[in-house]
Amino acid sequence: MPDYQRIKKELEGISIEDNPALVRQKSRDFYWYSPILKAQLDNVTADLVVTPKTEEEVIRTLQVAYAHDVPVTPRGAGTGNYGQAMPLSGGIVLNLAAMNTIKEIHPGRVICEPGIVIAELDRQTKAHSGQELRFHPSTAQTATIGGFIAGGSGGVGSITWGGLRDLGNILRLRVVTMEAEPRVLDLTGWDLTKVSHAYGTNGIITEIEMPLAPAYDWVDVLVGYDDFMDAVRFSDALAKCNGILVKEIAPIAAPIPHEYFTRHKPYIREGQSIVALMIAPHSMDPFVAFTRQQKGEITFRSDKVESMKGIPHAYELAWNHTTLRAIKVDPSITYLQVQYPGPDHVAKVQKMVETFGDEVPGHLEFIRFDGQIQCAGLPLVRYTSEARLEEIIRIHQDHGCPIFNPHRYTLEEGGMKQTDAVQLAFKRETDPKGLLNPGKMIAWDDPDFDFKSGKNYLFPGLAALM
């Protein structure tokens, strides 16, 4: 057992929390979305929470932790869904939330610290020069930019820009290594993929350079259809409209909108499926004309209501907020993450809708993927048992719809990040004792792990890229 009294002394001057209740609170994320992870991770807790204010304090913390063989699990805001930020082996939770300043803003890019909340980052870049991040998770109001890069994948804006996996959507990361004498590395180009969506297993991100896009006062819109597949076809057609500028297109099947979107209920009929949208103000006229042609019913426009007070942003109905709103009403609900590879993505969705009906109510996100429009899904699942969940996953996969399993806490089993020899060599270099977020990378713990399996990964292995 490490000598935490001594460790605290050696970290004197850096903010430390050791109250067990508060430490436990900061050892959690949104793992409880999954009944399986909830059972597995409920008792996980760290021993200390350390909150550095500077890169120098990060370096000191890692130095001390390395000397005492203490695991360190970085944390942004703890909004990850798969236990990414949960310290499986105890030790230190490194809370980056106090490193939250913007250092520089330029045309097309921003340089900032990792702990800034994404909505605050957008607020400052918009006020400075009318710019905003290309895309953000639906947790923008609470999540940090560092946590998004290390634990997320894409979100609001991915219809235009793709995701974090795409070269150019992160420009530079500064990373501190976990060694006797921690080094500071500046990563660019393909090297960025060593750290993006790696759950902080191979370095602590202390500085970030992100590309920016023009900011707009996006108009929130809901379009209603009586049939979910009509909503899906409308979404697909809109996503392929060259001239209409959209930031979010999420078709969501009945009964989700009327039953679970309590604040929007006055705008949604029972049995109605909706598409949650964000449209640039100057695109509203062509958008209305297009929607009329597609026989969609505009049931809500944020630019036409008297006040938005108490009404959440449209993007807070989408991505994993759809699941959150459903779980709040019915805690037995969980979800999946599905890819519907194109060009026949609409047909694949239809097949799954027909197969599962209301056991798996549909929720899609239209995105740009490898240059093509397709959709990803975060369908709800009316959970009955682990065996049935596995069966639902298998049926999707048998129909050519890969699952990124949100009921697993390791990088590999989640299926988003492929580890390989390059990734492993980088971890050996940056974290030789395996102290960073231990237990999250199977390839590190199991030398026989076969990372060459033919499985589909969102963030492919590095050997194939470089």
Ligand code: FAD
């Ligand atoms: P945390 O959860 O604190 O951390 C995420 C991971 O990053 C952890 O492994 C942590 O160890 C690591 N980490 C944190 N900071 C650092 C650092 N400085 N250096 C190295 N590693 C670090 N995700 C999406 O991609 N898109 C979405 O639209 C989306 N919507 C969501 C909606 C809801 C309601 C919820 C609950 C989750 C959603 N997520 C989504 C998942 C999650 O919110 C995002 O990935 C989010 O950006 C994580 O940020 P965070 O600050 O909370 O990170």
